[in-house]
Amino acid sequence: MNYHAWDSIPKEAINLMYEKLEGKFELLRSNKVFMEYVNARLQSHWKRTRCNWSRHWKKNGGRTNPELARSKRKSDCREEAWKHMCDYWELEKTQKYSKQMEANRAKQVNISRGGSRSLANHTFQLTTPETHMPPSPLELYHKMHYNAAKQGWLNDSSRLEYENITQHKQAAMDKLVYEGITVTISIEHEIEKEAIKSVLREEENHTISMGAESSEQDTSENEVLKNKVIALEAKQKREKEKYEKMFEFISTKFPDFENTIAMETSDEVDGDNI
Template identity: 55%
Template sequence: MWKFVFLVMMVLTRTMPEEDSRGPTNQSVAIESASNIVPRSTRRRKRNAATTTAVDQPQVEPPKRRGPNLNLSATKDFENLPEGSKIDLTMAGGTKGFVGKTATQFANEIGIVVCSVCPMNYHKWDSIPADIKNLMYEKLQGKFNLLRTDKAFMGYVDNRLRRQWTRTRGEVSAHWKMNGGKTNPLLARSMMKSNCRSLEDWNHLCDYWELESTRKYSDQMELNRGKQVIASRGGSRSIANHVFHMTNRETQTPPSPFEVYYKLHYNAKKGWLNDEAKSEYENIIHHKEEAVAKLISEGTTITTTTDHELEKEAIESVCAKEKTTKSAWKVGVGPVFRKKDFWMTSEAGSSQPSSREAEALRNKVALLEEKLKQSNEKSEKVLMFMSSKFPDFESSISAHMRGGANDLDGQLNDNDSLI
């Protein structure tokens, strides 16, 4: 038995070197594989470390794109109203603007209506057909109470629509420029803005912006805007709406003009808008101090109303540019009625002008027309009576008509005394 074991050991001893000489490649592969083997404890430590890193530094998700404005606030308020009621709008007297919470809701609704209804193949607001404007009015009337018969009220609405239409075109134009509209028009044309009403509108606007005359006009407007060193921190909210929100709700005391100017040009965190705005504010204060000192020297008492008027005068004197004609913008107030719009201001003082006032005015006109009619009938009766009593009365009247109107008046007065 031991001889058999001895022979097996001899055979094994001879074959092992041969295997080593025949398989160096397998041996190297085995060594490399063994070197790549990571102990279980090491793998566990690496897995825990990776988990800790993922917890400490979470992956940053890409920013979500803002969806279209659906004006859900106005929709909710409209649904909570009684059946048949609509959201009322409050007008700021003397200016072309709405104030309050409903003003923001109305602005959002106008943006939706303009983007969905108004075509962009018109380059002036006045050139847009009346039927398109009426369609926009009807869309707005779905939620808001529009006084279609009130000229002043509809003047407010038309002004707001025009401003939103201009802003919408400006946003589309900025998108065209940002995508290489001036340097690569073909590339910009292929990248239509998402909220553009239609491809037809987009192509029409691209054709318009690619015109040489339009480019020259756009460059000039950009140059003019670059000269504006003093802007505002008021945002999209109108000056009238800022004044409304700054008014004391308990005493109904409006803010002073200086407070409004300070609000629109100064921020508690960022400071003044720029050095020019700060310098302008200091000049306004200096102008007011001189005016107050002059009135005090004359013995005039400075009341709150007088103080506000002095502040308005100081702001206009320092900020307003001299113009030969009155424009539709007033410094410190915003868009106002022009001379041709003054006839509408009598109804612009209240938030919702009453229809009874218009009815009373129509009744007054009808009464005056009736009195005029009765007066004419009375004159005809007098002439008939005088003709029957005095046959030569008509010839006398004709002679006096040739002689002068004063003689005729005297004749009629004498006849009245006879009656």
């Protein structure tokens, strides 16, 4: 848990996970498809554990009362790991990123047909029994977002994203061919993985940028409205002061002015009542 991104975990730590698994299961390390499935399940469990701990931290006031949250350590988390995670969650950068991701997820439109099953599970199920070849990353993406028996693509966002991934892949393939490198199936799969990551990263950065622009626009509009209110209040204050000075001047020049106004107002009221 000292690493906050799965890809940054060193191979030595991954091997320790393998060794723990081998105490209960037989790992076919020479079977690439099987090990990819194992890695995906390990990553899924690692991510789910961190999410559960983070949810527990937030539920116990992590954002508003971090000291209280620290004292409410989750039962399945070692004290050292809990302290490290609390240090990480309390960082301003981490909290800012977390809130931005929550906002992004609320706006998410690119849905999937995967259901409750993980991508690793889908990959394992779609692996060809005879050749033990898994579906390519691009095939898996297509499977998760396209349904030929129904409406086709789930939405325009999925279709455009798939087209963008395909373009990224083709550009990378053309570059390797130009350099005289033979593209194997393994290399092609890696290219597709990088293309998908690149497109998803672009989408995420675009969403964050749009959110920032929207926030700046809202702030600008609020500032304009605030200035208008201030100007209107200042105008009303000037009118009130002008009226008070004029009334004071008339009262000084004509001492009976207030009594005259009061009598006229009383006569008007009595006339209305007749």
